[in-house]
Amino acid sequence: MxxxxxxxxxxxxxxxxxxxxxxxxxxxxxxxxxxxxxxxxxxxxxxxxxxxxxxxxxxxxxxxxxxxxxASPDRVEPPCPVFAQCGGCKLQDLKYEKQMEFKVGVVKDALKHIAGLDSPSIRSIPAEQTYHYRNKGSFAVQKHGGFLRMGFFKQGSHDVVSTEQCAILPDPTNEAKEWIRKLLIKHQVSVYNERRHHGLFRELVIRHSAQTNQLLIGLVTTPGEFPDEFLKDLVAKEPRGRLNVCGIVQNINSQKTNVILGNETRVLWGVGELSEKLSDLSFRLSLTSFFQVHPEQTIRLFETVAEWAKNTSGRILDAYCGVGAISLWLGQSGLRVIGIEELPQAVDDARASATANGIDSCSFQQGKVEEHIRKFKGQDIETIILDPPRKGCAEKVLQAVAEISPQRVIYVSCNPSTLARDLARLEGYRVDDITVIDLFPQTQHVETAVLLNLRDA
The missing domain is CATH 2.40.50.140 (Nucleic acid-binding proteins)
Structure with missing residues (x-):
């Protein structure tokens, strides 16, 4: 036919x-x-x-x-002057309560059509701070008609949209970005051309601490050196002192890809890490380490995970643990946690943070989760936390979870589609709680935490 x-x-x-x-x-x-x-x-x-x-x-x-x-009755005036061009925020023109409805709907739709969960009950935790919240900014650069653009990509393209003020970033980050942009222009630092794979400066990454208001500035480059006069201006007392910069680093990325950061980082001035504090816990953050971008909402996320994990009597396995933030949050109450993380620098940060906080119930192992997790079969692992990148869990990881057969699995996800796919694969577990925590106000991105328990428990 x-x-x-x-x-x-x-x-x-x-x-x-x-x-x-x-x-x-x-x-x-x-x-x-x-x-x-x-x-x-x-x-x-x-x-x-x-x-x-x-x-x-x-x-x-x-x-x-x-x-x-x-116009839609739910439409509002976006504060960003380049909102219509920039691909960074797509929901600034939508009332915030409707943003939350949209995000819950996206999760519900993915769970229904991919995981086969029809009309699941989903709790949501909206953010109180919906602007100027983001603790990390990554800025693309591009030469255009003699003008140096620094900002975010236009939706669906690699054309950079330049703006002095990004509405979801704190003021010090915006000011530091403009300072670096003007220094690059002043000293005629060559800018990387991704088509020709030529030029020195690739990207600017700035971390901001909501607790200390300090900045860690990362200059991402191809292999090479900055002009001496640029470095002299860069480390001068002002505006570095006024901006509360704690460190300036150069990250070397020689890859011919769109991956932002490389594997080598050198300190140009100050220190190579930023200290952040959530509640009573302090965290050491290197430029390349992953950390949630909304401090206040991160606390809400960690509180949710802690409530689900609090009755664990055995050990907890924290897969894809990053800088060990969830591990340490649980460890401060005496829970025994083993974190697994692929990036060596993130593991170093996790161990340093454990020492700084006086937490000895957490340990961290460096390597790929799929290569380490199987060895915990037969041990007293009662809870497994899965917090993978957007691509979700490797199938070997989910197979190992089934073999270890913990009492509960807590899945934290920034991608509803891969979350739903992985939940469908965890056939031996029932979904008992789903919570959407808005870590990304004004954007279409969604963070979801799911509690699963063994079906025969």
Whole structure:
């Protein structure tokens, strides 16, 4: 039998009047036209737009809004002057309570269609601080017409959108970014061209401590040296002192990829780490180590995990532990935790933080989770915490979890799709609690924590 041919009711260049009825997980508006799915970037549910079709496929089309004729009742004025161009924040124009509804809906939809969990109950924890919260900024650089752009990529491209003030970053980070940008211009430091793989300066990374207000500045480069006069200005007392900079480092990245950071870091001035404090715990953070970006909401996340893990009498395995933040949060109450982390610098940070906080119930092992986790089979592991990167857990890791068979699994995820995929693979467990914690206000990104218990327990 011949395959049924999809009928596409629109053509490229056609102009349509559309009403947006929902949002996809990307944050883009979605509408239906004669049964055909059409994406409306920048559209919100309730918007009535006049738009041009710019792309068609058998499954969906994409439009460009020419005119918004009726605005959604949930639309607000975004504070960022480059919001419409920048791909960093996609929900600034949506009321915050509706942002939370959107994020819960994205998680619920993924769990239903991928994990087969129909209408799960999901708790949500909104943020009190919805702007100027982000403790780390990574800024791309690009020469354009003699002007040095420094900022974030335009949505769907590698064109940099430059702005002096990013609304989700604290003021010291924005000011430090402009300081470095002007120094690069003043001393004519060459900027990396990703097409030609030529030039020195690749990216600027700034960490900010909400507790101390200090900054750690990372200059990401190809192998090479900065001009002497640039370094002289860089380490001068001002504005470094006024900005409360604790350290300036150079990170060497020789890869011909879009990966931001390389494996080698050298200190140019001060120290190579930043100290951050959450509640009564202090953490050492190197430039390359992962740490959650919203301090206040990170505490809410850790409190949620701690509530689920508090009755653990055996040991806890914290897979993908990063700088050991969750491990140490649990360890301060006496719980015994073993953390596994691939990045050596993050493990060094975790061990240093354990010592600084006087916590001896936590230990950390360096290596890939899939290579280390199997050796814990037959040991007294009662709880396993999985906090993987966006790609989710390697299948070998989930197989090892099933073999170890802990009483409970706590899964922390920043990607609803891979979360749902992995939950479906943990067949021996039932989902008992799902909580969305908003660590990324104004963006489409979602953080979810899930509690699973053994089905036969």
């Amino acid at each position: 011949a395959k049924q041919k999809h009928i596409i009711p629109v053509r490229n260049g056609e102009k349509l009047e559309l009403t947006v009825d929902s949002q996809g997980s990307s944050g883009d508006g979605i509408c239906r036209y004669e049964g055909y799915t059409i994406f409306v970037p920048g559209g919100l549910p309730g918007d009535q737009v006049f738009a041009e079709v710019i792309k068609t496929t058998p499954r969906f089309g994409v439009t460009r809004v020419i005119e918004r004729r009726v």
